[in-house]
Amino acid sequence: MIKAAVLEAPHTPLVVRELSAPVLEPGAAWLETLYSEVCGTDVHLYHGKLSGVPYPIIPGHINVGRVVEMNGIVRDFDGNVLKAGDIVTFLDVHETCHNCWFCLVAKASTRCPQRKVYGITYGLKDGILGGWSEKIYLKPGVKTMKLPKGVKPEAFIGGGCGLATAYHAIEQAQIKLGDTVVIQGSGPVGLNAAILAQLVGALKVIVVGGPAMRLELASEFGADHVVNIDITNENDRLAQVRELTNGRGADVVIEASGAPAAIKEGMLMVRDAGAYVVAGQYTDNGDVTLNPHLELNKKHLTVKGTWGIDLSHFYRSLKVMEKYHSRFAWEKFITRHYSLYETNQALADVEDRRVMKAVITPNR
Known part of the structure; x- marks a missing residue:
């Protein structure tokens, strides 16, 4: 039995x-x-x-x-x-x-x-x-x-699902050497995305999330800046990202929060002609309202979604863990x-x- x-x-x-x-x-x-x-x-x-x-x-x-x-x-x-x-x-x-x-x-x-x-x-x-x-x-x-x-075994399960899911998101994001990357969400997917963003060449990684315990871990794992959602509002967060990116916004933003409200906020954090990757919306938590002219088309934004993982994401993320x-x-x-x-x-x-x-x- x-x-x-x-x-x-x-x-x-x-x-x-x-x-x-x-x-x-x-x-x-x-x-x-x-x-x-x-x-x-x-x-x-x-x-x-x-x-x-x-x-x-x-x-x-x-x-x-x-x-x-x-x-x-x-x-x-x-x-x-x-x-x-x-x-x-x-x-x-x-x-x-x-x-x-x-x-x-x-x-x-x-x-x-x-x-x-x-x-x-x-x-x-x-x-x-x-x-x-x-x-x-x-x-x-x-x-x-x-x-x-x-x-x-403890290290593998610590990375777990979040590492392979983040690998898929990073693959979709096509981060370039020297990019600034914002990660929305400081759970396992978000922190793994922050790690992988560094490995593929991001020179500045900003993690937006909470609570403080998770953000401390994000900093320990190499995030250059953290923004605590528990003590800021949307305007504060956008202002901080703008200040850290010479007023332009990030080259790439990856959503790993699971909160629908993060979508519009994250799109506003991306610079014009940047990329936005959605990895956290694994279940239906509701709708968001966008202005397609101002927030998508005029920004010349690339938006991609990710769903699940395949063997390549799982296998390659394990090889990343072996190396690092x-x-x-x-x-x-x-x-x-x-x-x-x-x-x-x-x-x-x-x-x-x-x-x-x-x-x-x-x-x-």
């Missing part, structure tokens, strides 16, 4: 259940969960704000664990044969078809209609396919990766560890911004 925290339905407390472990299919493996993150997506799941979620589910879509059993030869994405005891992670996205119009013509596999995600669109009826459980069933074909030498783990201690993102019996508290702490990163440790 395997213990797992189960979200039966929106707005209901998670409960720990004992589940029967199925026999492994050929090519499948069991992973003993070391760490599973709690991210904003899990808060959205609790509030029922994501469509197509097959409740009840086991949350936990970004995970790291120890291989304990396999049926046949199982290889990681680099072709290495896995063995019991290996510390691995895996891409939460599975069953992307690579055969539909979106996969083959649009080259946008994150919009593939067959795409399924561990801990989000796999339900309990599909198996033990979420990280808030003592073990995770790795289905045949899941893209698994051994943690690189030197990358601690001694410079950026991603494990510092972790504020607190929680047991399976504390998952409701973990969700509440993430929602109320009491923590930077909450991590579930099912086997402690």
Whole structure:
């Protein structure tokens, strides 16, 4: 039997259940969960704000664990044969078809209609396919990766979903050497975007967010300036960004806040002929009103959205961590560890911004 925290339905407390472990299919493996993150997506799941979620589910879509059993030869994405005891992670996205119009013509596999995600669109009826459980069933074909030498499991889960999501946003932003970049949001996505912006050549990184605890961490990880939304209004924030950019605005602004009101404010922070990338609007939190002439067309603004991640974002962000783990201690993102019996508290702490990163440790 395997213990797992189960979200039966929106707005209901998670409960720990004992589940029967199925026999492994050929090519499948069991992973003993070391760490599973709690991210904003899990808060959205609790509030029922994501469509197509097959409740009840086991949350936990970004995970790291120890291989304990396999049926046949199982290889990681680099072709290495896995063995019991290996510390691995895996891409939460599975069953992307690579055969539909979106996969083959649009080259946008994150919009593939067959795409399924561990801990989000796999339900309990599909198996033990979420990280808030003592073990995770790795289905045949899941893209698994051994943690690189030197990358601690705590560092990987500290970067977690936010690192790969930020990688996608940075890719869309096409930051140039010497750019000034504003990041709206100081959660895991925002701080990872601040790190990656530095690595691709931004000479000035400004993080707009809160609370103060998160902004202190942003400064520690290299942000040149921080602006606290808890003690400023929109006009104050715009004035500060203008002052730091010779009155022009930033070359690139990346939204990673999840707040719809941030969109209009962020567009005003971008210089004329600059770029605005939206990464934080993962759920429907409402509308915003824009003046398309003044705030978009006359500014000659490039606006891009991002949705989810694919293997390239996950794989490359792990390689970034391998290269730079001694410079950026991603494990510092972790504020607190929680047991399976504390998952409701973990969700509440993430929602109320009491923590930077909450991590579930099912086997402690």
